[in-house]
Amino acid sequence: MSYVSGALKRLVTERADERCEYCRQPQGLSLFSFEMEHIIARKHDGSTTAENLALACPQCNGYKGSDLGSIDPETGVLTPFYHPRLQMWSEHFQLAQGEILPLTAEGRVTVKILRFNLPERVEERLFWAEIDG
Ligand SMILES: [Zn+2]
Secondary structure, three states: OOOOOHHHHHHHHHHOOOEOOOOOOEHHHOOOOOEEEEOOOHHHOOOOOHHHEEEEOHHHHHHHOOOOEEEOOOOOOEEEOOOOOOOOHHHHEEEEOOEEEEOOHHHHHHHHHOOOOOHHHHHHHHHHHHHHO
8 A cells, every 4th residue: 555645545546536447436425435546557667647547447447456457359469448638538448338348459458357247237327317417
């Protein structure tokens, strides 16, 4: 664990519009508080700075762990995860009936490893889509 100041937490949370920057779940509709996620894990010398932090739900953060990427199931090529500071969500993912569909190689490895489309997560997403609009 590394210390993230209250001011930095607020900045990251507000910048993310209080949503998980990976699966887009709104924090306000979650029972659990969201976490300060190191995009590049500290294990790989990622810093605890605004540029390297993302707001993440406990599921996304937990499945991502200290990984930086995975093997793209379509090409077999080692591919980094979607990077919420450097890339646009809508260029890598598309929401369809509660499922998050990947549009790119980065999208594919992120959907796979962060398990965006586990049945309970899809169900939850459909539920909050109704509330959130
Ligand atoms: Zn998430």
